[in-house]
Amino acid sequence: MTPYGNIAFFVIIGLLLLPTILLGLRGKSSKRYNLFISVIVLALIFGHSLNGTISLVLFTVFQVVLIVAYQRYRLQQNSGTIFIIAVLLSILPLILVKVLPILGLPHVFGFLGVSYITFKAVQMILETRDGLMKEKISVVELVYFLLFFPTVSSGPIDRWRRFTKDFHTVPSSEDYQKLLLSGINYIFVGFLYKFILAYLIYNYTLIYLPNHTYNYLTPFQGQLAYMYMYSFYLFFDFAGYSAFAVGVSRIMGIQTPINFNRPFASRNIKDFWNRWHMSLSFWFRDYVYMRFVLWMTKKKWLKNKFAISYIGFFLLFFLMGIWHGLEWHFVVYGLYHALLIISFDKFERWNKKHKRWPKNKWTHAIGVIITFHAVCFGFYIFSGTLF
Known part of the structure; x- marks a missing residue:
């Protein structure tokens, strides 16, 4: 049985979790x-x-x-x-x-x-x-x-x-009520994302793109539409699964960290990776990137701290890419994001010196738009359609 794949799974989980809920509401372990x-x-x-x-x-x-x-x-x-x-x-x-x-x-x-x-x-x-x-x-x-x-x-x-x-923490009855309500809320969000939005996007648009485009779309427009629809589908499908996991965890008294925090509202690519698949990106950041940078700094093989950081970014995103698979589109997807991160870091340091890009609501909005399109193109690469 696939986790969170059908209603039968939720019925079984709901029945099995009834004693957990009753014990939690009574403040019992x-x-x-x-x-x-x-x-x-x-x-x-x-x-x-x-x-x-x-x-x-x-x-x-x-x-x-x-x-x-x-x-x-x-x-x-x-x-x-x-x-x-x-x-x-x-x-x-x-x-x-x-x-x-x-x-x-x-x-x-x-x-x-x-x-x-x-x-x-x-x-x-x-x-x-x-x-x-x-x-x-x-x-x-x-x-x-x-x-x-x-x-x-x-x-x-x-x-x-x-x-x-x-x-090892036994929440009080009041604390468990909050966990329970939060868990139920996440499960409903998961249903909205996975079984409604992702389902509609896939079955009413994505399966017709890009090879079988609508009559009024040119091949280029079909590819472009596929890029956007696939990006939204990927988010709602995966975020839905993650919401289910977080919801069931909280009902069981475990506050599993969330995985997504409005990633398409990111103002830059660094902000995006602080919002998208957060547990994975933070894992690679803490256990790959930071350790590599500290090791290289300690060994003093390179004196330029930015060069060390950029090599670390390539290593980080290369590994994240091949984690999905060893096919070329996953490798290119990882290296593409490494280039985005490095390019933004260079821009950020340049702007700190020259102050040509002020921080206000207009530049914030422009940053969100640019980041959104850059991310969607990355997902287009990830889909394998480009290759």
Whole structure:
């Protein structure tokens, strides 16, 4: 069963969450019950395929053993080589999932949500290395975090320390009422986005574009219309899934971070990446870009801090591109956004010196329009239609 894919899934989730809601409204802990229903929902999601179930179990055991083993090692020693090996081992299954199909070879870890679980596992190894996770990790809590069913398929990507704080907090009846209302609101937003707006855009415009254009559109106009419609469809479809995940999480007492914050209202490309797929972009920013920049600065291989930053942007967006897939349009999509970020940074530094672009409501509006079109062209590249 696909998470949030049909009404049947929501009916099952609604019935399973009734005891959680009743306990929450009474100010009681529902931790154990939520662990129980998580097993049921995961079985519904992955149980249709024996290979998928085996892959999930093997992958989870592998990541848990790796995380726990590295944490125990880190309490005693801090070898950089061991740290790198641990990170590489953690991302190895994801690399195999991406690479082996291109080579025509089968892989064992090909199941729904492998990317998002990997991000969580790598994050824990990185934060263990930083000395931020010194307390002993409960294996049950670790598995619950990695396989938290509301977010297992498409995120958002939560952080261990934030997640475990919510897990051990029993909200009062009044606080839970706020979480419940917020969760229900997000679920309704998800229905609006996913099952109404995304559905209408796809079925009444997108399937006719760009190859089968309306009679009154030229081929160029058809491509242009496709670019805009695909951008809106991609947002409403993905934001809808994310809203469902956030809503169900809050009903379970976990305040999973939101993934989208009006991205098409962004005033520049940096602002866009602070609003679009936020948990993923923040993950790459914190664990790839910042670490690369700090490492390069420490090694002093380059003296120009802007050159280091720009190389970091290319690395960041290249990895974000190939995370979607190894096809050329994903690679170009990532490098395109790296160029946008670098170009804007250069413009921002130039304007700081020459002050030719004042900050007011008119320049803000122009910035939103320019950013919107630049982003839509990026999604056009992402769609693969251009290649």
